[in-house]
Amino acid sequence: MNSDHDTSARTSIRDRILAKIEHNEVRMHSRTYFALKVSGALALAALILLITVFIGNFVFFMLRINGHGALLSLGTHGWSIFLRVFPWWLLITDIALAALLAWVVRHFQFGYRKPIIVVFLALAAAALAGGFALDEGTPLNDRLLHEADRGALPFVLDDFYKGARRAPPNDSAFRGTVVSVQQGSFSLADPDFDDVRMVIPADPSQSFSSVFIGETVLVIGSEDRGVIHAVAVHQIDADALPPQDD
Amino acid sequence: MQDFETRTDEELARMTQEGNTAAFGTLVERYEARLSRYGHKFLSVEEDIEDMLQEIYIRAYRNIQSFDTKQRFSPWIYRIAHNTFVNELRRKSRAPFFTVDFDSFLAHPLAAEKTEQASEDREMKEMVEKGLANVPPKYREVLILFYQEELSYQEIADVLQVPLGTVSVRLKRAKEALAKAYATMNMSYEF
Numbered sequence: 428m429n430s431d432h433d434t435s436a437r438t439s440i441r442d443r444i445l446a447k448i449e450h451n452e453v454r455m456h457s458r459t460y461f462a463l464k465v466s467g468a469l470a471l472a473a474l475i476l477l478i479t480v481f482i483g484n485f486v487f488f489m490l491r492i493n494g495h496g497a498l499l500s501l502g503t504h505g506w507s508i509f510l511r512v513f514p515w516w517l518l519i520t521d522i523a524l525a526a527l528l529a530w531v532v533r534h535f536q537f538g539y540r541k542p543i544i545v546v547f548l549a550l551a552a553a554a555l556a557g558g559f560a561l562d563e564g565t566p567l568n569d570r571l572l573h574e575a576d577r578g579a580l581p582f583v584l585d586d587f588y589k590g591a592r593r594a595p596p597n598d599s600a601f602r603g604t605v606v607s608v609q610q611g612s613f614s615l616a617d618p619d620f621d622d623v624r625m626v627i628p629a630d631p632s633q634s635f636s637s638v639f640i641g642e643t644v645l646v647i648g649s650e651d652r653g654v655i656h657a658v659a660v661h662q663i664d665a666d667a668l669p670p671q672d673d
Numbered sequence: 674m675q676d677f678e679t680r681t682d683e684e685l686a687r688m689t690q691e692g693n694t695a696a697f698g699t700l701v702e703r704y705e706a707r708l709s710r711y712g713h714k715f716l717s718v719e720e721d722i723e724d725m726l727q728e729i730y731i732r733a734y735r736n737i738q739s740f741d742t743k744q745r746f747s748p749w750i751y752r753i754a755h756n757t758f759v760n761e762l763r764r765k766s767r768a769p770f771f772t773v774d775f776d777s778f779l780a781h782p783l784a785a786e787k788t789e790q791a792s793e794d795r796e797m798k799e800m801v802e803k804g805l806a807n808v809p810p811k812y813r814e815v816l817i818l819f820y821q822e823e824l825s826y827q828e829i830a831d832v833l834q835v836p837l838g839t840v841s842v843r844l845k846r847a848k849e850a851l852a853k854a855y856a857t858m859n860m861s862y863e864f
């Protein structure tokens with residue numbers, strides 16, 4: 428009895444489905460539809476990956492162009508300045524994009540077969556490694572920076588590259604061009620303050636042995652009545668300074 | 674009149690892809706009881722389950738061209754069923770359902786047991802059925818797929834879209850939950 432009921436219900440569902448198919452109320456998607464869907468998802472994943480790598484690359488570029496990487500070799504004082512000048516918002520955006528990418532790839536078989544934390548960490552590491560390689564191994568960023576200086580970049584990229592140069596915190600680091608070298612001191616033309624200041628070693632027993640006129644430098648130290656007492660001086664890329672107006 | 678009964682699920686799916694709707698009708702019949710039983714673990718109202726079954730088959734037909742006939746058909750349709758039932762539960766409860774699955778965040782080692790042997794044990798199936806109602810929903814599903822639907826670890830991983838290790842750890846916890854359920858029913862069983 429129960430079996431008869433089951434059979435009629437089964438037939439009923441099958442018949443209903445087949446009737447819908449027959450009356451074209453339900454149509455199967457073509458293979459092309461699925462191919463396009465997979466291609467679209469892959470393209471989206473590739474786009475997010477590219478943006479993630481690019482942002483990672485930009486973080487490394489900012490550290491390089493501003494000479495902030497050198498701060499890490501200056502002990503606790505250097506680290507504390509580094510943590511203040513690091514572009515955290517870019518790193519957070521990059522991590523968020525890596526998380527979004529991990530979510531996108533979980534829709535593919537190769538994505539969900541690994542724990543999501545592994546997928547996320549692998550993508551974040553790949554983005555940062557790719558970003559580092561892009562900055563160190565290609566002239567892309569330097570070219571784009573020059574294009575931005577000429578005002579030749581589109582809106583978002585223009586903002587990005589024009590914002591790449593960051594003035595260091597003025598209580599502990601200074602940047603500029605060496606305009607003269609004297610015995611035991613040198614003069615620094617600081618575009619952030621539009622003035623020239625004297626730099627002397629914080630420790631009088633030390634001297635500046637490798638500072639030359641025309642170099643762009645990052646000086647770590649403190650200022651007292653217009654004189655910078657330097658703990659360390661690092662040569663940085665000349666592009667770290669914004670172009671001067673004629 | 675074509676003889677569909679001797680055809681495998683995958684052959685019927687291929688025939689459906691080629692435009693044979695009667696072959697799809699046979700698949701509908703073949704899976705109805707199993708999917709209905711599976712649906713009972715998510716929903717309790719018979720009419721809801723029947724509506725959901727219809728929805729599952731419609732989705733399956735629409736998406737049949739995405740099915741790779743070199744793979745097994747049952748995990749594919751169970752994946753559709755899982756999504757359909759979970760979506761319905763979400764809609765009904767208006768609350769997140771299985772949204773954060775910490776088991777799938779980290780890697781877990783696979784349990785060293787023979788999956789085929791375990792799932793063939795009829796007595797075990799009956800015991801699982803008895804304790805199922807007292808097991809949390811998260812673990813209930815993996816028990817059903819493993820013991821009653823006889824899917825392998827990999828197939829369950831594909832249905833739930835979680836790593837293999839997650840299936841292993843979830844099944845282990847499901848067995849522990851079953852043991853607790855038996856204890857409250859003054860029963861015991863060794864898995």
